[in-house]
Amino acid sequence: MKMDLEQLRKTAAEVAAREEVKYLVGWKQGTYGYRVAPAFVEDAAGAAELIFSPLCTANLATYLTLAEQLPVPRGGEPDDRKVALMVKGCDSRAVTQLLVEKGIERDEVVVIGCPCPGVVDAALLAEKYPETEEPAEMKWDGENFLLIRGGEETKIARNEILAEKCRLCRYPNPVVSDIMLGEEVETWDLAEDEGVQELENRDVDGRAEYWAEQFDKCVRCYSCRNVCPLCYCQDCILDRLNPTWVNRSVNFSENTAFNIARAFHLAGRCIECGECERVCPANIPLGKLNRKLAREVRDKYDFEPGVDPDAEPFQASFKPDDPEDFIL
Amino acid sequence: MSANFEPNVVAFLCNWCSYAGADLAGTSRVNYPSNIQIIRVMCSGRVNPLYVMNALQQGADGVLVSGCHPGDCHYMEGNFYARRRLGMLKDLMEFVGVDPKRFHMSWVSASEGHKWKEVVEKTVEDAKEAGPFEGFRRRQIDW
Known part of the structure; x- marks a missing residue:
């Protein structure tokens, strides 16, 4: 899978700059080690720090319903701008389920789909390759993961650190999206549960x-x-x-x-x-x-x-x- | 488990069929085990799965939920929802290690006093077989 970071940031900048979009939720590099933090991007400039890597485990769909709903001040207009959201395959199912339950409405979100070849289990990764203070980067590389840290590249076999949920994943491609980034990935053979x-x-x-x-x-x-x-x-x-x-x-x-x-x-x-x-x-x-x-x-x-x-x-x-x- | 263990069984009966069925069993002088404690609810669809959990926590050895036959529900479809939810609950409880003999569901209509007797006998017998429920019962702590 070739997820082009440039394309991702360009699309995100374009979406975040839209008038109708309140903010965009994506992933950014965390402060240390294998951490990845959620990023709330409000304008085109903020999009430059967005990433999408095998470390982006977090399901950002939770921020759709977690956002604080403040009462509208008297005489004010309710803020009905959309929230843009970056989703992996599994996250997109959460969005769909929220639509089913009417937790959100379809026109309240802009879904940016990221086909996902599987993320890593950070705990498993840290067990084998101890976490350091320095932020690490990760990439997909065919059947392997590429760990980039301190200018050094380490190839790690996919099955070694793939998260359990991904071994059993049947929907690596987003089932709902407004904008799709990159090409769809092929589904893989499911492991036994x-x-x-x-x-x-x-x-x-x-x-x-x-x-x-x-x-x-x-x-x-x-x-x-x-x-x-x-x-x-x-x-x-x-x-x-x-x-x-x-x-x-x-x-x-x-x-x-x-x-x-x-x-x-x-x-x-x-x-x-x-x-x-x-x-x-x-x-x-x-x-x-x-x-x-x-x-x-x-x-x-x-x-x-x-x-x-x-x-x-x-x-x-x-x-x-x-x-x-x-x-x- | 002692041979003469008498279980506590909590039964949630729907107002329109099963409760009337149990009433009929009473007025018809049908003998059935007295281990059962009946709680009347308006519909089997009203039975929250947490009722079942709470009963087990508070000292029940078995739980029975009974409602109208499918299609006979006073509220048209309450028992269909109950069937789906409590079926899932039974699977889940079995998976976390609660003996499936402790939880039963049945359809008893207002005219089935004798079926009610059979259902109670089966439920109590199963609860007896499963023994006192020690799993996640709430324990009194003596300070």
Whole structure:
């Protein structure tokens, strides 16, 4: 894949300079190591720092609903300018799902699609090539990743550091876009979802033991909720005190209830961008929960979230012939 | 697990069919296990999956959700939504290690007093087999 940075910056500058665009959200070099930060570009000049590299893991679609909605001052006009957003394949599914749920309207966003040949798992990368203070650059190079640091280039095999979500990715090309950057990439052979399969092969007690160990680690920071592009309820049950759906105390019982509730709320909505798992400070494999549910939804209900903007939301619709083999 | 363990089973029954069905079982003098605690809701579609979680957290050993037969819902389609959501919940709970015997769903109409008895017997028997629920039950901490 040849993602031309020049073309990206030129397009971004053009979009950001448009009258109808409030700001453009993209990626820029972080302050150190493998960090990549979100960039909010308001004018053409700001576009010069934008990048798109295998380190751009973050799903920027979350900023669409995260943006603060200030009340309109008396006599003022509401700011209904658009937000421009750079998306990878998985991020574009989040945008589509937001459209399905009417979280955003189509004319509120300008989607700039970046076909993505797969991003790296920064934790895995840092394990093998320790992070230094100096900001590192990365590039796609055919079947490899190219790590550029201190004027030195290191070739790293793709499979060595490819993020788990990308191994299982079926939509590397944006499913929705106004402007497409570069050429579409070819889909690749999917890896087996070993993590989920291994758990499915255990008996119920084995799974209970596994998840007990995982949920016990949870510190209830709610990072998984905050980073999720599809967790945007203004009145979240986790913040509610009356009625208290999930107690705030950090113990195994409440942690389990919280994690099940979180996963369930994303059933038929999760687009598997893997952000929750990436940001989890306790390294809980939340992706396994999400992928398991996504697979059930796909196999049993023949539904895939974030693909068709005209679809009915999964949990707010039904088919008369939904499976009911579990009913007594 | 002791042989004479008596489980607590919480049942969420819809007002229009299953609750009336259970009522019919009562007025018809049908004997069924007394382990079941009935909570009446207006529709099985009203049953939030968190109700089920909360029941298990607060000491239930089994949960039953029962509503009208598909197509008979008083609100036309509430039980269809319930079927989809609670079906997913059952899969998810199984995946995180909750015995599938602890959660059941059934369709019981207002005229099915005898079916209600069978459903309760099955649910209680399954909960007995699964034993006291220790998984993520809320524990009292003695300071």
